[in-house]
Amino acid sequence: MAEIILTNLTKIYSHNIIAVDKIDLKINDGEFMVFLGPSGCGKSTTLRMIAGLETITEGDIIIGDKIVNNVDSAERDLAIVFQNYALYPHMTIKGNLSFGLKLRKLPNAEIEKRVMHTAELLEIKPLLNRKPKELSGGQQQRVALGRALVREPVAFLFDEPLSNLDAKLRASMRTELIKLHRKLNTTTIHVTHDQVEAMTMGERICILHQGKLIQLGTPLDIYNNPVNTFVAGFLGSPPMNLFNTKILPNNDYLNFQISNNLISLPDKEFRTLIKYSGCEVIFGIRPEDLYIEKISKNMIDLEVSVLAVESLGSEAILVANFEDGQEIYAKVERNFQAAYKDKLRIYFDYSKIKIFNKNSTESIKIGSC
Amino acid sequence: MALTIQKRDQLFGVFLTLPGLATLLIIILFPIIFTIITSFYDYTLLNPHHDSFVGLDNYQEVIEEDYIGDSVLITSQFVLSTVLIEFFIGFIIALSLNKVKRFKTVYYVILLAPLMINPVVVGLIWRMILHTELGIFNYLLKLLNINRVNWLGDNDTAFWTIVFVDIWHQVSFMTILLLAGLSALPREPYEAARMDGASSLRCLISITLPLMRPVITVAILLRLIFSIKTFDIIYIMTKGGPGISTDLVSYFIYRSAFFGLDIGRASALSVGLLIIVLFLTFFLYKYMRSLN
Numbered sequence: 010m011a012e013i014i015l016t017n018l019t020k021i022y023s024h025n026i027i028a029v030d031k032i033d034l035k036i037n038d039g040e041f042m043v044f045l046g047p048s049g050c051g052k053s054t055t056l057r058m059i060a061g062l063e064t065i066t067e068g069d070i071i072i073g074d075k076i077v078n079n080v081d082s083a084e085r086d087l088a089i090v091f092q093n094y095a096l097y098p099h100m101t102i103k104g105n106l107s108f109g110l111k112l113r114k115l116p117n118a119e120i121e122k123r124v125m126h127t128a129e130l131l132e133i134k135p136l137l138n139r140k141p142k143e144l145s146g147g148q149q150q151r152v153a154l155g156r157a158l159v160r161e162p163v164a165f166l167f168d169e170p171l172s173n174l175d176a177k178l179r180a181s182m183r184t185e186l187i188k189l190h191r192k193l194n195t196t197t198i199h200v201t202h203d204q205v206e207a208m209t210m211g212e213r214i215c216i217l218h219q220g221k222l223i224q225l226g227t228p229l230d231i232y233n234n235p236v237n238t239f240v241a242g243f244l245g246s247p248p249m250n251l252f253n254t255k256i257l258p259n260n261d262y263l264n265f266q267i268s269n270n271l272i273s274l275p276d277k278e279f280r281t282l283i284k285y286s287g288c289e290v291i292f293g294i295r296p297e298d299l300y301i302e303k304i305s306k307n308m309i310d311l312e313v314s315v316l317a318v319e320s321l322g323s324e325a326i327l328v329a330n331f332e333d334g335q336e337i338y339a340k341v342e343r344n345f346q347a348a349y350k351d352k353l354r355i356y357f358d359y360s361k362i363k364i365f366n367k368n369s370t371e372s373i374k375i376g377s378c
Numbered sequence: 379m380a381l382t383i384q385k386r387d388q389l390f391g392v393f394l395t396l397p398g399l400a401t402l403l404i405i406i407l408f409p410i411i412f413t414i415i416t417s418f419y420d421y422t423l424l425n426p427h428h429d430s431f432v433g434l435d436n437y438q439e440v441i442e443e444d445y446i447g448d449s450v451l452i453t454s455q456f457v458l459s460t461v462l463i464e465f466f467i468g469f470i471i472a473l474s475l476n477k478v479k480r481f482k483t484v485y486y487v488i489l490l491a492p493l494m495i496n497p498v499v500v501g502l503i504w505r506m507i508l509h510t511e512l513g514i515f516n517y518l519l520k521l522l523n524i525n526r527v528n529w530l531g532d533n534d535t536a537f538w539t540i541v542f543v544d545i546w547h548q549v550s551f552m553t554i555l556l557l558a559g560l561s562a563l564p565r566e567p568y569e570a571a572r573m574d575g576a577s578s579l580r581c582l583i584s585i586t587l588p589l590m591r592p593v594i595t596v597a598i599l600l601r602l603i604f605s606i607k608t609f610d611i612i613y614i615m616t617k618g619g620p621g622i623s624t625d626l627v628s629y630f631i632y633r634s635a636f637f638g639l640d641i642g643r644a645s646a647l648s649v650g651l652l653i654i655v656l657f658l659t660f661f662l663y664k665y666m667r668s669l670n
Contacts, residue, residue, distance in 0.1 A: 062569050083575030095566030099588035108584070109574030156570070 011163040011196060012038040013059060017068035020054050020220075028054045030220035031068070036164075036198060041190050043211030044200045047243070051220040052200045056166050059198065060089050072163065083112075088157035092169040094149045096141040102128075102152050103137040106159050127159040130189075147178045158189075164196035171206060183209055204244050208232065216240055238370040241293050241363060247326060247338040249293045253367065258286045265292055268331030270311045274359050281376050282364060290373065293363035296326065299339035300356045308356040313337055315351040329353060410652070417645035424639060436646035446647075448622055449630040452537070456626055457605045460544045465598055467545065468552030473582075475553070476560040489550040497547065501614025504543045505530065530616050536623045543611055548604070552597055559593030560586070592669050599662040603655055627651055 013036040020029040029051040036042045044052040057063040059070055061082035069076050077085050088109075096105050103124060110120045128134040131151045141149055150170060157165055167186075171179045187210055190197055201207055207214050208228045216224045216231065224236045235241035241249040257264040262273040263282055272292075276283060303310070313329035316336070320343065327339040327347065339355055347353060364373045381389070417437070420430040440446060475485055492500070507513050508529040516526045529539045563586070571581050587594075609628040612618060618625035618633065625633075631651065635644035 060569075060573060062572065082572045087573065089570070089573050091566050091570065093564075093566060095564070095570040097567050097570070097585060099591075100584075108571075108576075112575045112580065156574075160574075 011073035012036060012040075013164060013196060013198070014071040015055070015059070015068065016071070018055065018058065018065065018070065019067035020051070020058060020063060021066045027220050029058070032217075032222045034215060034222060034225065036196060039194045039196055041187070041197045041199065041210060041212045043207040043214045044198060044217060045204065045207040045211075045214050045243075046202065046217035046223075048202055050217040052202075052217045053168055055217070056089075056168055056198060056200045060087055060166050061085050062089075086160075086163045087166055088160045088162040088164075089166040089168060090150075090153050090157050090170040092172050094141070094153040094173075096149060096152055096156070098141050101138050101140060102133065102144070102155075105141070105152055106137075106155050109156065109160050123159050123161070127155045130158065131155050146174055147182070150174060150182065154186075154189075158193075162195070164198065167197065167199040169200055169202070171201070172203070179206075186210065204246070208244070216243070218243075234372070235363070236372050238291055238293070238365045241365070241372075245295060247296050247340075249295050249363065250299075250337050251365070252292045252335055252337075253289065254292045255289050256282055256285050256287065256364075258283065265290075267292060267311070268333040268335055270331065272309055272311075272359075274309075274362075278360075279375060281374050285364075285366075285373065289367040291365040291367055291370070293365060294357050294361060296338040297340045298357050298361040299327075299337070301327070301339070301341055301345065301353065303356045305358060307358050307360060309359050310354045310356045311337070313353055313355055315347040315349060315353055317349070318345060318347055327353075327355075329355070413645045413648050413652075416642055417649050419642050421642040421645070422639050423636075423641060426641070432642070436642045437650075439643055440646050440650065445622055445625070446630070449625050449627050452622070452625055453606065453627045456537070456541060456544075456608065456624075457602060459541050460548065460605050460608075461598060461601045463541070464545050464549045464552045464601060465594070467549050468556050468597075469594075471549075471553045472556035472560055473586075475557055486554075489553055491550075492547050493550045493554075495547070497610035498614055500543065500547045501611040504546075504611075505615050508539060531620055533620050533623050536616055536620055540611060540616060540624050543615065544605070544608065547611070548601065552601060555597040555600070556590070556593060559590050559597075563589050592665075595665060596662065599658060599665070603658050603662070606651070606655060606658075 015032050015034045015036075018029055018032040018034075019027070021027050032051075032055060044055060046052045054063060058065050059072075061077070061080065065078050069078055071077070072085060072087070097108060100108065106124045106127060107120050110123060115123075124137075125134070128137055131154060133148065133151050133155060136144060136148060136152070141152065144152065150173070153170065171182050171186075174182060183206060186199075199206070199210060211228055213226060214224075214228055214231055215222060218239050224231055224240050226234075231240065232244050235244065235249070238251055242251060252267045254265045254267050257266070258276065259273070261276055263276050263279055263286070265272040265274070274282075300308070311331075313331060316328045316330055318341070319326040319328065322343065324343050325341050325345050327341045327345065328336060329339070330336045337355070362375070364375060365371060366373055415428065418431060418433060419428045420432045420435075421428060471489075475482075475489075478485060495503075508515050510516060510526060510528045510531065513529075515529065519526060527535060529535050567585050567589070568581055571585055576584065607628055608626055609632065612624055612626055612629045613632070616624040618629045627647070628651070631644045631647045634647060635641050638644070
């Protein structure tokens with residue numbers, strides 16, 4: 010068990026392509042950290058650098074209390090689980106599990122004990138004498154996981170291990186991985202592009218975009234306080250509604266014009282925004298913070314025209330637009346019905362809004378001082 | 379009655395394949411059938427007619443032939459040495475080329491060059507290079523104060539010289555096949571093995587070789603089939619000699635037909651060779667089917 014520290018970690022490929030850009034990050038001992046980002050954001054490259062499968066252009070990787078930049082993968086004592094499992098196709102499951110232990114010259118009795126223990130833990134004991142190709146995707150994934158577990162490494166590195174599984178299996182493997190982590194308490198880095206995985210599994214999430222670390226925090230913290238429009242638009246399904254607008258002060262109010270709707274906020278509760286008067290900003294509101302009726306006194310309404318209602322069974326998504334065509338998504342209760350082009354008023358509590366600087370896309374703090 | 383669409387499609391398919399089929403029949407099937415029929419007749423170049431049916435006499439004669447045993451033995455030695463050596467050299471070259479990232483095309487062109495040369499030309503070139511008096515090989519040996527060697531004329535060296543020339547000519551075929559196999563191997567098991575602490579040698583033994591087994595089998599079988607039929611370089615370089623030291627079965631057949639003038643017996647021999655090649659081909663076909 011060990012903490013993993015990345016300082017100024019950078020990876021530049023040929024033709025000056027910056028894959029990972031000066032990442033500073035400390036992953037605590039025993040923590041379940043999720044690297045989240047769209048494809049090409051550098052999350053896998055970062056993981057592979059930690060694993061020792063990619064060289065480092067700049068910066069340091071510290072595992073425990075040792076800089077491992079030039080330490081061979083095998084000696085870093087980490088175990089990785091790959092997206093496509095990467096089992097040894099010609100070996101039996103038992104062979105796959107014991108290969109690494111044999112290379113480490115562990116006594117046979119110990120190898121047998123560990124393999125059996127892991128097989129029991131992952132419920133793959135009946136598969137031990139089979140070859141990988143005789144196994145289903147889910148079973149192969151368990152074996153790949155087993156191959157990592159059996160080594161008893163200081164940390165686990167998961168490189169999108171659930172992406173090749175079907176939705177149902179993915180959900181159950183998610184729960185199992187979390188349970189496993191609680192049981193073993195081994196430092197884990199889990200790379201994914203799936204926000205649901207990140208939200209449900211991570212103790213902390215590290216959001217990467219274009220090689221840069223954008224935001225680090227607990228899932229709820231990141232969800233509630235996205236640092237910029239990228240994070241706001243990436244987390245949540247549907248993502249946060251974002252509208253280009255301008256702050257126009259008017260007496261005791263700050264006004265925002267969004268298409269045909271004028272939103273007036275009492276400026277005493279939004280003092281931090283006053284200095285942006287006249288500036289172009291991005292106005293954000295999450296779909297679940299929109300209602301089709303007024304349920305509290307702080308609610309502001311918007312007039313929209315219905316495009317569609319997408320039923321998800323347990324809930325529905327109302328897709329509507331303003332007069333200028335900008336679309337807005339709202340989560341509504343499952344039995345909600347509306348016809349195409351119906352005019353509708355939707356409401357939101359103004360304390361739930363987010364405002365972002367249009368130029369830097371960064372979040373602007375909202376408050377009374 | 380109107381034909382169904384399926385029937386019409388089938389008919390059109392047959393129509394399209396007819397020219398190809400006809401060509402194949404004429405240039406491949408006809409000689410084979412002619413050979414098989416001839417092998418049951420006393421058909422010589424002095425009396426080139428199918429008028430005296432002799433049953434299995436030609437086959438009997440072939441089995442009782444004095445030198446056929448030697449020829450089969452020499453052919454086996456030739457086939458085994460060329461294919462095995464080509465495999466080892468080819469595999470080593472393929473392994474090293476697989477790691478190369480730059481100038482891959484240049485290596486490919488160099489590798490493919492010998493393969494593109496006609497075997498007769500290969501034979502002629504090497505006959506000159508290895509010429510006892512005029513060849514550059516012996517000239518270089520002389521510079522090193524080593525006695526000249528009669529590469530193709532000496533019983534001890536002729537066989538291995540032929541083996542060497544064949545390897546020079548054919549090793550790229552093996553290399554290209556193996557290289558294609560290597561470059562198609564998945565990357566992840568190697569990364570997993572690296573994390574597991576496997577050395578390069580361990581990766582080669584525990585991952586590359588087992589994963590490459592199908593490609594290796596196919597490459598070796600293909601080369602076996604080609605190697606058994608080797609004729610051109612023998613014809614150009616040694617004519618089976620000196621003595622019978624390079625007398626491969628294919629050349630033996632040629633001699634029976636055009637020096638012995640006994641086409642019937644040569645046909646019986648050819649049928650024998652055909653059966654062996656067919657057996658290997660069948661095995662190759664079965665193996666490749668089993669891979670899918």
